[in-house]
Amino acid sequence: MESSIFEQYESNVRSYCRHFPAVFEYAKGATMTDEDGRTYIDFFCGAGALNYGHNNDYIKEKLLAYLQEDRILHAMDMYSPAKREFIRFMEEKVLQPKGMNYKIQFVAPTGTNSVEAALKLARKVKGRTNVFALMGAFHGMTLGSLALTSDVSDRAGAGVPLHDVTHIPAPYMFPELDTVEYMERLITDDHSGVAKPAAIIFEPIQSDGGIYPLPAEWIRRVRDLCDRHDILMICDDIQAGNNRSGQFFSFERAGVIPDMVTLSKSIGGYGMPCSILLLKPELDIWKPGEHNGTFRGNQLAFVCAKAGLEFMLENDVAGQVRAKESIVHDFLASEIAPLDSRLQIRGLGLMWGIDFNGMNGAVTARDVGHACFERGLIAECCGRNGNVLKLMPPLIIEEDLLRKGLSILKDAMTAVLAGA
Ligand SMILES: Cc1ncc(COP(=O)(O)O)c(C=O)c1O
Numbered sequence: 001m002e003s004s005i006f007e008q009y010e011s012n013v014r015s016y017c018r019h020f021p022a023v024f025e026y027a028k029g030a031t032m033t034d035e036d037g038r039t040y041i042d043f044f045c046g047a048g049a050l051n052y053g054h055n056n057d058y059i060k061e062k063l064l065a066y067l068q069e070d071r072i073l074h075a076m077d078m079y080s081p082a083k084r085e086f087i088r089f090m091e092e093k094v095l096q097p098k099g100m101n102y103k104i105q106f107v108a109p110t111g112t113n114s115v116e117a118a119l120k121l122a123r124k125v126k127g128r129t130n131v132f133a134l135m136g137a138f139h140g141m142t143l144g145s146l147a148l149t150s151d152v153s154d155r156a157g158a159g160v161p162l163h164d165v166t167h168i169p170a171p172y173m174f175p176e177l178d179t180v181e182y183m184e185r186l187i188t189d190d191h192s193g194v195a196k197p198a199a200i201i202f203e204p205i206q207s208d209g210g211i212y213p214l215p216a217e218w219i220r221r222v223r224d225l226c227d228r229h230d231i232l233m234i235c236d237d238i239q240a241g242n243n244r245s246g247q248f249f250s251f252e253r254a255g256v257i258p259d260m261v262t263l264s265k266s267i268g269g270y271g272m273p274c275s276i277l278l279l280k281p282e283l284d285i286w287k288p289g290e291h292n293g294t295f296r297g298n299q300l301a302f303v304c305a306k307a308g309l310e311f312m313l314e315n316d317v318a319g320q321v322r323a324k325e326s327i328v329h330d331f332l333a334s335e336i337a338p339l340d341s342r343l344q345i346r347g348l349g350l351m352w353g354i355d356f357n358g359m360n361g362a363v364t365a366r367d368v369g370h371a372c373f374e375r376g377l378i379a380e381c382c383g384r385n386g387n388v389l390k391l392m393p394p395l396i397i398e399e400d401l402l403r404k405g406l407s408i409l410k411d412a413m414t415a416v417l418a419g420a
Contacts, residue, residue, distance in 0.1 A: 210383025269308025
């Protein structure tokens with residue numbers, strides 16, 4: 001592997017390349033191939049940006065046709081057919097059938113831009129500065145989003161105080177604590193010392209926090225709390241959205257409609273930079289240009305985003321996820337959990353985590369991640385101490401490849417546990 005150029009000239013901030021030391025050149029479906037010709041099964045999936053697989057043929061055809069015709073690529077937020085077609089498809093084929101009435105704000109290319117826009121708008125609408133976020137949350141690395149993000153090492157990079165956020169224990173953290181009641185207490189007790197928030201923001205499945213699907217009942221109760229106290233509910237579905245949970249939105253299982261939804265990653269269809277904020281129409285009090293950014297108008301991203309949604313509906317990707325979920329669930333329960341009683345396994349749809357924290361360092365998720373990589377499987381770590389192995393294959397992964405990836409995982413775990 002020739003990586004000296006990166007090591008010499010690319011900033012030390014680079015990270016995933018340290019966990020997966022290869023120079024990747026080709027990718028197709030659920031596999032990535034390095035320049036030495038070695039192929040890996042991808043259970044990382046661009047951190048959730050490649051739900052429809054690498055170089056998806058259906059989307060690629062639309063992308064190539066668009067380029068071939070010299071159609072406009074960069075348009076700021078000017079009108080274009082590509083944007084019109086994406087908006088129409090998203091509204092008429094995805095949102096309206098779910099009874100959802102949202103306007104779409106195009107933010108800038110990446111997920112944290114959507115979170116920043118949601119925060120700014122919530123504070124503007126409610127005229128309050130405080131926001132409630134959950135402990136264990138990850139919402140991005142720019143300063144507003146980072147104030148919501150709870151991991152201490154992520155926060156350490158800020159260089160300034162991160163404030164105007166109250167972190168609430170996530171529902172799984174203290175089983176004896178009713179966290180919704182706790183939030184209500186903070187809001188209503190004039191001795192709580194906590195300012196009433198403009199919004200409560202949460203990931204319906206905490207992702208980088210260690211794969212915790214939040215209970216549907218908890219989500220419903222938060223919706224009710226927000227309604228009773230004039231607080232906005234924001235769901236961050238940047239990683240768990242786009243069918244990863246077996247439904248397009250990961251909050252759908254709770255039957256609620258959030259006031260705002262942040263979407264990015266796989267909304268770009270093809271790994272394209274696309275990030276949007278869905279907002280209830282009555283919240284749209286922005287003045288023209290009050291929140292903007294140069295790369296909100298990436299037309300190729302709109303083309304791929306629309307094609308991704310078409311592909312998703314035509315191929316019943318959500319149904320595919322529900323079918324494959326049982327393969328992963330059953331394998332983890334019957335082949336992985338028995339390997340060590342200290343492991344904890346959590347997940348939903350095609351988003352699963354194996355938590356090694358109970359092993360007190362005897363074996364870590366990173367050890368197993370390395371062993372997987374050596375055997376041709378890419379799986380990243382997340383969660384407390386980076387000690388949860390995250391399994392997140394593209395949703396279109398073929399069943400035999402999914403089973404092969406899982407059996408590599410078992411081999412890797414068996415080997416690491418034997419050496420511990
Ligand atoms: C739930 C969630 N929100 C926000 C972000 C930030 O997205 P980005 O890295 O594209 O800025 C991420 C990224 O992993 C995420 O998982």
